[in-house]
Amino acid sequence: MSADPANRMGWVPAPQQGWVAPHIASEFPGLGIAWVEVDAKPGRSPHPVRRRLRDLSDRTYGAQAIRLRERPIPWAYRVFYRQIGLDPDRTRTAIEQLTLERLEDGGFRTHGLPADALNIAIVETGVALRAFDAEAIEGRLCIRDSAPGESLAGAPAELAKGTLTIADETRPLGLLFGATGEGFAVERGTRRIAVAAVQVKGVPQIAVEEALWMAAATLEAA
Amino acid sequence: MDGRGDSGGSLITLSLMPALLRQEDFGGLEVAVDERRARRQLRQQIARLEAELAGLFGEAFGHTEVPHRVEAISAQPRVLDLGELEALRDELADRVAEARQALVERRRAEEEMQALVEQMLAAPQDFKWVRISREELGLPGCGHWHSRPRLGPIGMLMGWWRVKVSSGCPLPGRLAAVEHEAEARGEAGI
Numbered sequence: 444m445s446a447d448p449a450n451r452m453g454w455v456p457a458p459q460q461g462w463v464a465p466h467i468a469s470e471f472p473g474l475g476i477a478w479v480e481v482d483a484k485p486g487r488s489p490h491p492v493r494r495r496l497r498d499l500s501d502r503t504y505g506a507q508a509i510r511l512r513e514r515p516i517p518w519a520y521r522v523f524y525r526q527i528g529l530d531p532d533r534t535r536t537a538i539e540q541l542t543l544e545r546l547e548d549g550g551f552r553t554h555g556l557p558a559d560a561l562n563i564a565i566v567e568t569g570v571a572l573r574a575f576d577a578e579a580i581e582g583r584l585c586i587r588d589s590a591p592g593e594s595l596a597g598a599p600a601e602l603a604k605g606t607l608t609i610a611d612e613t614r615p616l617g618l619l620f621g622a623t624g625e626g627f628a629v630e631r632g633t634r635r636i637a638v639a640a641v642q643v644k645g646v647p648q649i650a651v652e653e654a655l656w657m658a659a660a661t662l663e664a665a
Numbered sequence: 666m667d668g669r670g671d672s673g674g675s676l677i678t679l680s681l682m683p684a685l686l687r688q689e690d691f692g693g694l695e696v697a698v699d700e701r702r703a704r705r706q707l708r709q710q711i712a713r714l715e716a717e718l719a720g721l722f723g724e725a726f727g728h729t730e731v732p733h734r735v736e737a738i739s740a741q742p743r744v745l746d747l748g749e750l751e752a753l754r755d756e757l758a759d760r761v762a763e764a765r766q767a768l769v770e771r772r773r774a775e776e777e778m779q780a781l782v783e784q785m786l787a788a789p790q791d792f793k794w795v796r797i798s799r800e801e802l803g804l805p806g807c808g809h810w811h812s813r814p815r816l817g818p819i820g821m822l823m824g825w826w827r828v829k830v831s832s833g834c835p836l837p838g839r840l841a842a843v844e845h846e847a848e849a850r851g852e853a854g855i
Contacts, residue, residue: 470704470744509726512719521719522712525753528739588744607742619742 455659456480458652461584461639467607471526473644476586476609479655480577480637483662485629488559492661496559499566500550508542516569519645524620527607534620537571557629557636560661570640570654573609574629575616577637582612584639586619597625609639636662700747707750714757721764728803729771731764775803782810782828789826807834 461476468474488496511517517538524531535543541562545551551566553559561572587610589602595615602608608615617623619641629636638658640651718733725731735756738749745753778801785792789812798809808831814820815827 467744469701510723513716513723518716518719522715525711525715525735525757526708526745526750527742528737528745528749528753529742530735530737532734533737603741603743605743607744621741 455656455663458640458655459583461586463585464587467586467588471523471644473642473646474523474586475642475651476584476639477642477651477655478584478637478639479659480635481659481662482634483557483636483665485556485631485633485636486665487555488553489665492556492559492563492665493553495563495661496551496553499563500545503542503545503551503566505546508546511539511542514569516646516650519643520569520571522645523643527619529620536620537565538569541566556665557638557658557662560658560665561638563661564654564657567657568650568654570642570646570650571620572654572658573617573623573639573641575623575627575637575639576629576633577635578633579627580611580616580637584616584637585610585612586641587615589615595622595624596627598622609641638662704745704747704750707747707754710754711750711757714754714761717761718757718764721761721768725764725768725771729767731767732760733764735760771803775801778802785810785812785828789828790824793826808832 456479458477458479461478463471463474463476512521517536520536520538521531524534524536531539541551551562554562557574561574564570565572587608589604589606589608591604592601593615594601595608595617602615602618607619609617609619615624616627638655640655642648642651721731722733735753738745738753778797781792781795782797782802785795785797792812794812796809796811799806811829811831812826813829815825816823820826
């Protein structure tokens with residue numbers, strides 16, 4: 444997608460809605476994917492982003508972490524993890540993983556961009572976000588199950604039939620809530636970043652839009 | 666009522682009943698089991714149980730350990746079949762029951778301790794040297810109730826017992842002083 448000035452939400456591009464394979468959508472009503480693309484390069488986070496992380500650290504306490512799984516959005520992701528066979532206490536949801544790291548490290552540590560931008564948006568909204576190299580994506584993003592013989596780029600083994608993936612119009616980019624295929628992750632040479640939000644039942648559309656807006660705005664401002 | 670007098674659907678349903686009892690006639694009756702609907706039902710139950718388990722986990726945290734883990738069914742995300750969803754639902758239901766039981770037992774133990782403290786306060790001489798912490802009562806903080814004699818050995822001989830309530834958590838400064846003292850002793854080889 445090009446950054447058409449007419450298709451923008453404030454000073455960041457408006458999110459695009461991806462699609463979900465119909466047989467998956469009928470199993471999981473409410474499942475969706477949306478993404479925004481921004482011209483941004485990976486690198487060290489500027490001072491305002493690091494300050495924002497520190498402010499977030501000051502607002503995140505152990506008591507909140509314990510009650511996190513009772514909040515609607517983190518709970519919705521935990522439920523969805525269970526429903527797709529994952530154990531959310533082992534393969535942690537994005538928000539729970541970040542909160543755990545905050546408690547272990549004593550603060551949200553900076554990992555540079557785009558990770559910091561995504562982390563700020565995840566902590567603020569609870570929505571699960573992923574970053575891809577936008578120039579490697581062909582067409583619209585979607586959530587679908589893997590076809591027989593498909594594998595993630597760079598992975599030696601084939602994906603088990605029926606594995607849920609985030610894909611573009613030609614191939615899977617990564618596992619849904621898992622590893623990203625080689626060549627699709629944001630790397631040193633990336634010039635354009637796609638931030639994708641996976642929506643599950645119970646996560647309001649407004650939260651998804653806010654998460655994408657927040658991440659994109661942070662990346663564009665950097 | 667035998668239903669034969671009903672009009673419409675009920676009459677048809679009852680007239681099909683003998684056929685339903687014969688397994689081989691299922692196909693002819695066009696009875697299809699909607700597995701997708703069953704899977705949806707199970708997913709709803711899983712969502713409800715997960716919410717319940719999350720609540721129990723939060724309630725028990727810091728008081729007692731509650732079993733809350735349910736192992737992953739799959740290494741990679743995929744659509745679970747009916748049997749797997751059913752197994753997951755049952756596992757979650759077991760964890761909820763176990764967690765609830767653990768909380769009930771913990772509450773019972775706390776109530777027993779509360780009663781013991783009240784008895785101790787009423788008759789300290791009957792509970793010589795008994796010490797109960799706030800943690801055992803499910804209360805925050807570091808204090809405890811300790812039945813001990815007044816004036817040391819004299820009180821012991823005279824039977825002058827009382828319950829002493831400790832003043833709570835040690836201050837950080839005091840803890841640091843104890844650490845420094847321990848370090849100094851270590852260096853001096855005491």
